[in-house]
Amino acid sequence: MKDDKIQVCNPSILEYILGYMSIAIFFLHCYYKIQSRQLIFMLNPCHVVNLIQGYLLINKNETRQRLVYIGVMNTLFSPWIAIAFPVTCGLTGFLEVPMFWVEHYLAALINPLVLSL
Numbered sequence: 001m002k003d004d005k006i007q008v009c010n011p012s013i014l015e016y017i018l019g020y021m022s023i024a025i026f027f028l029h030c031y032y033k034i035q036s037r038q039l040i041f042m043l044n045p046c047h048v049v050n051l052i053q054g055y056l057l058i059n060k061n062e063t064r065q066r067l068v069y070i071g072v073m074n075t076l077f078s079p080w081i082a083i084a085f086p087v088t089c090g091l092t093g094f095l096e097v098p099m100f101w102v103e104h105y106l107a108a109l110i111n112p113l114v115l116s117l
Helices: 013-035 039-043 045-058 063-075 078-084 096-115
Strands: none
Touching: 013 039, 013 045, 013 096, 039 045, 045 063, 045 078, 045 096, 078 096
């Protein structure tokens, strides 16, 4: 039986860009929620998925990252649910509605990239 080792590789430029973009969007949404006194909504799966995907994209492809991805796999449908059934009535901040769409499309479209790592 052959000892199959998984190759550890550094993230590409695209992965860094998308990863830091996901993290920046997460913190921007934290700012919006603090301003509107609705910080509890940062626990929604979409926000958490965005932060974790950013973490996975900017770190090396190692066993720890694979375990994190396995742990978050059950919430990867949440950006698609938010796209299909958007609730934007409480979003009143400057550019908060466009950022809602950017966050959810980014989280939904990064899934295949993270899966291919």
